[in-house]
Amino acid sequence: MRALLIIISCCLFIGIANLPIGYFTFLRIITSTGAILIIVKEYNQEINYWIITFAIIAVIFNPIMPIYLNSKAAWTPIDLITGGVFLLKSFNLKLR
Numbered sequence: 001m002r003a004l005l006i007i008i009s010c011c012l013f014i015g016i017a018n019l020p021i022g023y024f025t026f027l028r029i030i031t032s033t034g035a036i037l038i039i040v041k042e043y044n045q046e047i048n049y050w051i052i053t054f055a056i057i058a059v060i061f062n063p064i065m066p067i068y069l070n071s072k073a074a075w076t077p078i079d080l081i082t083g084g085v086f087l088l089k090s091f092n093l094k095l096r
Contacts, residue, residue: 012083
């Protein structure tokens with residue numbers, strides 16, 4: 001699970017570059033899938049701030065009903081923050 005979170009984080013950091021739209025569709029799919037996996041894992045333990053955080057991420061990166069901000073400049077901080085959250089969660093798993 002830790003490796004998956006790090007891979008998703010790296011993909012989000014790569015997403016700040018000017019890439020084709022196909023990459024961002026891929027990014028939406030893997031980010032929302034990773035967020036849902038974390039929600040399921042955390043829900044089995046107890047409801048906490050990780051569930052709320054990754055639920056928001058799953059909604060923002062939802063590939064079925066996507067949110068369009070129509071500006072790369074608006075998505076750059078979102079990608080950076082989300083990548084940092086996935087990276088932070090991977091370090092949190094390491095401590096357990």
